[in-house]
Amino acid sequence: MTYPDAVESSTIAEMEETIARISSHKGVEGVMIMDRRGAIIQSTLDEEQTSTHAMILSELTTKVSSIVGMLNQDDELTFLRIRSKQREIMISPDNDFLLVVLQNPKSIE
Amino acid sequence: MTYPDAVESSTIAEMEETIARISSHKGVEGVMIMDRRGAIIQSTLDEEQTSTHAMILSELTTKVSSIVGMLNQDDELTFLRIRSKQREIMISPDNDFLLVVLQNPKSIE
Incomplete structure (x- = not known):
């Protein structure tokens, strides 16, 4: 897997740890880390699913971030x-990156 | 408050009950019920806040609904x-309506 130039190797090691930890949780079907524009850094999904989700979810996150700022400019x-x-899709923006977790709620119940 | 024609009085009574129940929860700053296009049915926010939130959040919900269907056409x-x-903004779509709850997470902790 190739990484955007800005990603340092220590960061990548941390991301791999994070993905391994989250993936081990019951019901987790996929974990992705991408940059804010949707460039993939890590993913446990197949290539097609990864690129579809990255494009759609990074755009959505940008939109929701702007809505939050529109409703209250001090908010984030x-x-x-x-x-x-x-x-269930969970998206956690963290500085320059987005962490996306896909979970099947049925398999937790 | 005027209601869209389609809303029956029994439904309105149920909505008023729902709003009263949710509003009594700690940290809840506002509760709104609107139709899918953002027409307000009930709101505990002031007029300006209500109309801003209704417009933005109904549009967002439409977008997210279409994304969910795009990622998997059997999903909703x-x-x-x-x-x-x-x-925290929580949006719960229920048939023709959207229930929106605004909560201050700090006041719960």
């Missing part, structure tokens, strides 16, 4: 959770 | 949670 998005009948 | 949005530094 910290976590976005999209629950649907089939699964 | 059931709950959207936007956590920010200052507060």
Whole structure:
């Protein structure tokens, strides 16, 4: 896997640890780390799923971040959770990166 | 308060009960019920805040619903949670309506 130039190797090691830890949780179907523009840094999904999710979810996060700032200019998005009948998408923006976790709620119950 | 024609009085009574129950929870700063296009049915926010939130959040919910269907056409949005530094916005689509709860996470801790 190739990384955007700005990602340092210590950061990558941390990300790999984070992904391994989250993936081991029950019901977790996929974990992705990307930059704010949707460039993939790490993903446990297949290539097609990764690129579809990265594009759509990075755009959505940008939109929601701007909505949060529009409703209150001192405010900032910290976590976005999209629950649907089939699964749950959790997006956690952290400085330059987005951490995305896809979870199947049925397999936790 | 005027209601869209389609809203029956039994439904309104239920909504008023729902709003009263949710508003009594600690940290809840506002509760709104609107239709899918953002027409307000009930709100505990002031007029300006209500109309700003209704417009922005109904549009956002439409967008997120379409994203959920785009990622998996058998899937459907059931709950959207936007956590920010200052507060939390929870949107629960239920048939023709959207229930929006604004909560201050700091006042719960």
